[in-house]
Amino acid sequence: MNEALRLYGYWRSSAAYRVRIALNLKGLTYESVPVHLLRDGGEQHSDGYRQLNPQELVPVLLHGSRVLRQSLAIIEYLDETWPDPPLLPATARDRARVRGIAQLIACDIHPLNNLRVLQFFEQTWNVPQPERELWVRRWIQEGFTALERLLQESPATGEFCEGDTPTLADCCLVPQVYNARRFGVDLEPFPTIRRIQAVCEALPAFEAARPERQPDAPSRQ
Template identity: 70%
Template sequence: MTDTLRLYSYWRSSAAYRVRIGLNLKGLAYELVPVHLLRDGGEQRKPEYLRTNPQGLVPVLMHGQRPLRQSLSILEYLDEVWPEPALMPASARERQRVRALAQLVACDIHPLNNLRVLQYFDRTWGVPQPERDEWVKHWIREGFAAFEALVADNPATGAFCQGDSPTLADCCLIPQMYNARRFGLDLSPYPTLLRIEQACLALPAFDLARPENQPDCPP
């Protein structure tokens, strides 16, 4: 398929970060369209963007005229349309493990420290910043403790979350590691996650996707 790819992204969005990694791993060229989540009350809330994604979230990947939404769904779509290099392993059992690790981040950690949740705490309940930060760190700690237990000393774990090639699970883990550092979380209790992160960030596909390497990253 030769339709152009256009990614609506925000430099610090971990969901968009996942998709940038996947696109880079596939070697796919794409146009990046910045959507500033804070400017003027959030560009994702403007009517023109809501026509693209009624949820008012990033990312959206346009494949030609077709809008693709939800980061995990987008990554699996990329894997089906451009199978090599694969983001999912060959066997059903291995694919289930990768999906479970990816969803541990995308479904159980990330939604609890998403920007809109923290803004609701601030604007609706007046929760002070230190308490909001502790909320974020608590849920990352809970999730990372489980993730570490699932990958440490597991024979399915290799250089990456599953074997010796990056998968959907790594695409989710690395942005969440970035978020953890952003909120000052001590990562020393998670040595396997740190080792996997080091292996991932040594690859150009992950390095190019880093928030600080995005054109909309502030100086």
């Protein structure tokens, strides 16, 4: 499995951020290929990129000739291909909990504040920016309210979302907290989420995946 890894993403994409964390936790070397989601109407809509992903979304991971799409599927592929350290627990019950947390974030919270949704509001319905940002905060707050309760009430919650090692759930949590801060969500009501986020941020794998540290981040150009 020594074929090259190439990650197509955007510095501020939550989904690409998740995959970067997973790659770093696995200690894998990869080439970062920026896909600017705003320049020239969005490079993800180009004919060349559409060949890689007909959905015109990031991320896409190339592993040799294999083309992998959807961040959660990519992370599970990485976990099955390079099982150490594991990003999913050993038992079916615990794996289901981790996947449930990950999907709460990636499938229920994130899609409602995705770029293409906000662009549709702006370009099709002419929704002003303050209202668009209110929409984003509304759904992050609702999702985090449920997630905070799930984390607080479960004895399985440890230093991280599940136990005392990072999992798929933490790969999803950290980018969503980044988004929450970006849009001015009040995180004071979510102490468990904030605590886990702080533990994650102290790890080099999470720090190296931060949007501001990516080669296509505006501050790095």
